[in-house]
Amino acid sequence: MRELSFAQALHEALDIAMEADERVFIMGEDIGVYGGAFGVTGDLVHKFGEDRVMDTPIAELGTAGAAVGAAVAGSRPILEFQFSDFSGLAMEQIVNQAAKMRYMLGGKVNVPVVFRMPCGSGTGAAAQHSQSLEAWFAHVPGLKVIEPSTPADAKGMLLAAIEDPDPVLIFEHKLLYKIKGDVPEGHYLTPIGKAHVAREGRDVTVVAAAIMVHKALEAAEILKAEGIEVEVVDLRSIRPIDTGTIIASVKKTTRLACIYEGVKTLGIGAEISALVAESEAFDYLDAPILRLGGAESPIPYSPILEKAAVPQVEGIVEALRNLVKGRI
Amino acid sequence: MNSSPKKATIGKNQRPFYANNSAAALKEALRKMHLVRMFEEMAEDSYIRGLTHGTMHLSIGQEASAVGITMGLRKTDYITSTHRGHGHCIGKGAEAKYMFAEFFGKEEGYCKGRGGSMHIADPETGNLGANGIVGGGLPLATGAALAIKQQKRDDVAVCFFGDGASNEGAFHESLNLAAVWKLPVVYVCENNGYGMSVSTDRSMSVPNVADRAPAYNMPGVIVDGNNIADVAEAMAVATERARRGEGPTLIECKTYRTRGHSRSDRNKYRTKEEIEEWKARDPIPLFEKELLDMGIFVQADIDAVLANAKAEIEDGFNFARGGTDPVPEDVTRDVYAREIA
Ligand SMILES: Cc1ncc(C[n+]2csc(CCOP(=O)(O)OP(=O)(O)O)c2C)c(N)n1
Ligand SMILES: [Mg+2]
Numbered sequence: 001m002r003e004l005s006f007a008q009a010l011h012e013a014l015d016i017a018m019e020a021d022e023r024v025f026i027m028g029e030d031i032g033v034y035g036g037a038f039g040v041t042g043d044l045v046h047k048f049g050e051d052r053v054m055d056t057p058i059a060e061l062g063t064a065g066a067a068v069g070a071a072v073a074g075s076r077p078i079l080e081f082q083f084s085d086f087s088g089l090a091m092e093q094i095v096n097q098a099a100k101m102r103y104m105l106g107g108k109v110n111v112p113v114v115f116r117m118p119c120g121s122g123t124g125a126a127a128q129h130s131q132s133l134e135a136w137f138a139h140v141p142g143l144k145v146i147e148p149s150t151p152a153d154a155k156g157m158l159l160a161a162i163e164d165p166d167p168v169l170i171f172e173h174k175l176l177y178k179i180k181g182d183v184p185e186g187h188y189l190t191p192i193g194k195a196h197v198a199r200e201g202r203d204v205t206v207v208a209a210a211i212m213v214h215k216a217l218e219a220a221e222i223l224k225a226e227g228i229e230v231e232v233v234d235l236r237s238i239r240p241i242d243t244g245t246i247i248a249s250v251k252k253t254t255r256l257a258c259i260y261e262g263v264k265t266l267g268i269g270a271e272i273s274a275l276v277a278e279s280e281a282f283d284y285l286d287a288p289i290l291r292l293g294g295a296e297s298p299i300p301y302s303p304i305l306e307k308a309a310v311p312q313v314e315g316i317v318e319a320l321r322n323l324v325k326g327r328i
Numbered sequence: 329m330n331s332s333p334k335k336a337t338i339g340k341n342q343r344p345f346y347a348n349n350s351a352a353a354l355k356e357a358l359r360k361m362h363l364v365r366m367f368e369e370m371a372e373d374s375y376i377r378g379l380t381h382g383t384m385h386l387s388i389g390q391e392a393s394a395v396g397i398t399m400g401l402r403k404t405d406y407i408t409s410t411h412r413g414h415g416h417c418i419g420k421g422a423e424a425k426y427m428f429a430e431f432f433g434k435e436e437g438y439c440k441g442r443g444g445s446m447h448i449a450d451p452e453t454g455n456l457g458a459n460g461i462v463g464g465g466l467p468l469a470t471g472a473a474l475a476i477k478q479q480k481r482d483d484v485a486v487c488f489f490g491d492g493a494s495n496e497g498a499f500h501e502s503l504n505l506a507a508v509w510k511l512p513v514v515y516v517c518e519n520n521g522y523g524m525s526v527s528t529d530r531s532m533s534v535p536n537v538a539d540r541a542p543a544y545n546m547p548g549v550i551v552d553g554n555n556i557a558d559v560a561e562a563m564a565v566a567t568e569r570a571r572r573g574e575g576p577t578l579i580e581c582k583t584y585r586t587r588g589h590s591r592s593d594r595n596k597y598r599t600k601e602e603i604e605e606w607k608a609r610d611p612i613p614l615f616e617k618e619l620l621d622m623g624i625f626v627q628a629d630i631d632a633v634l635a636n637a638k639a640e641i642e643d644g645f646n647f648a649r650g651g652t653d654p655v656p657e658d659v660t661r662d663v664y665a666r667e668i669a
Pocket of ligand 2 (some may be wrong): 490492518519520521522523524559
């Protein structure tokens, strides 16, 4: 195996999918010669041409709808949002059309479209370019929402999304694009709907996604020195959600912390807490459930405030320590 | 009458722009163009030196449009601006020192450090703000014009947007609303030939954004966006029309950004020759030359304007560097008008 960055892994998935199936094409703003705002499409336009790597006008509603329409008519479109925040302009086509078409039409059509969603804070881009909106979309039946944390999963899950018969939104945290990791060669699929235990531990279960997996792993390493063993569950898929893996882990560790970058209230952590509270794992809990999420504010510009707006390693360490030591 | 070489300039002197603006007003316009240029050069330099983070979109080369549009506006008129908005902001009356403070994420900044370059606003001077969403200001300006009309004021709302933004659905909906409701709004498209890397001939099926105006039954005017006189004259006509209650106008300023789209642009989609061609049409020397040729200014006047602008920029920069950092506990301040539980 060789190391690739997260962005390179996504690029490789696109390359493989377009090579294998000529119905696959990608649309987006500045994805051609510019190579994409985060460099994911890179040189693909030179390999596959402008008809399959299409620079679009700045028109999120129109292009999202065009992707949905093309999917219904037998193509395999991938739409790159330059920033997932701009999906706000395309909500209608994603939520009212893509998500519901198959159901409304009595199961007679498929909508195999993929929306690529660069998300997250940490780049100083402020309130309209830094959000983590995955929970919005996960609230909508008919959509699938995934959020890989490693380059290997990014590739395998993007390939799975492209081959999936239903609409899939893949959230790509912008700070992950440059991280490196081992990535298998060639074609493989990482199943949608399966969480992954990224680190085993006996004292507390952390359920996290995307960049928060990395922060949780860092925190786990620090706490290990104090004799606290943290289990980290990498959610990978927000809808469908892997209830089984979460419940099994909580039964083992007897404590649950949900860590996510999206706004804390009514976010992913609310769902995970509720599903554990509703399950047989409830009886195993030795402490209240803990949620660490984004601040109840837009993402601010000032680096000091931006850091304060999302969970950081130091805060995670302290919260987990308190949880395990029975201080909450 | 003698046949002095002044003849041609007398003709030019009769242009409404030079006939209707006092020497002081022209001086102020030139000063603002320099301020915008120097502000952005300093901002760029700060970024390179690691004094600020995030990204920024420079309007270097587009100053005649920003200042030509705003110079005749009242404080009570509104503007909505874009991600490339430093010029609009200074044009409408913002002070460089508070803009720099925003860049450095300080409490003294126009947005108290919450917004950064892409969100600078100054409601005090009628500036409803830059916008991180392309086309985001189009419906907002339309709404501001609606309020002006409801309140029976004779102010106007001015909406800056790019060629790229004109391909968003918001453009169509906004212009249609303003036309059917006869709103006092002036839509100003700063057509710099590109939406990020995509040229207008790859994103539009007509050569000019103004060609779309007839679909809304409103005047569509094309001007040389690098010539401040052209811009300001078209704007004066549109503003008067709006103030009289006759409805919206679409002005298209043909211009060019000589810097990349943002900090990460490698200019792969355009040629050096094209950039150089436009640099030779830099709006600032163009304006200075007209002022000198017409004998309105002598070189010493221009030097004084430059020195004045330079001092304001340097003072502003130093003021901002010494500003107050926000404290983490304040991250949720100002989310609501009143604290909620
Ligand atoms: C809704 C939305 N889509 C895309 C972007 C990313 N983006 C920012 S500026 C820009 C280009 C805008 O082009 P134009 O309107 O011509 O303005 P210019 O940058 O040329 O001043 C793009 C694609 C955005 N900020 N908002
Ligand atoms: Mg443009």
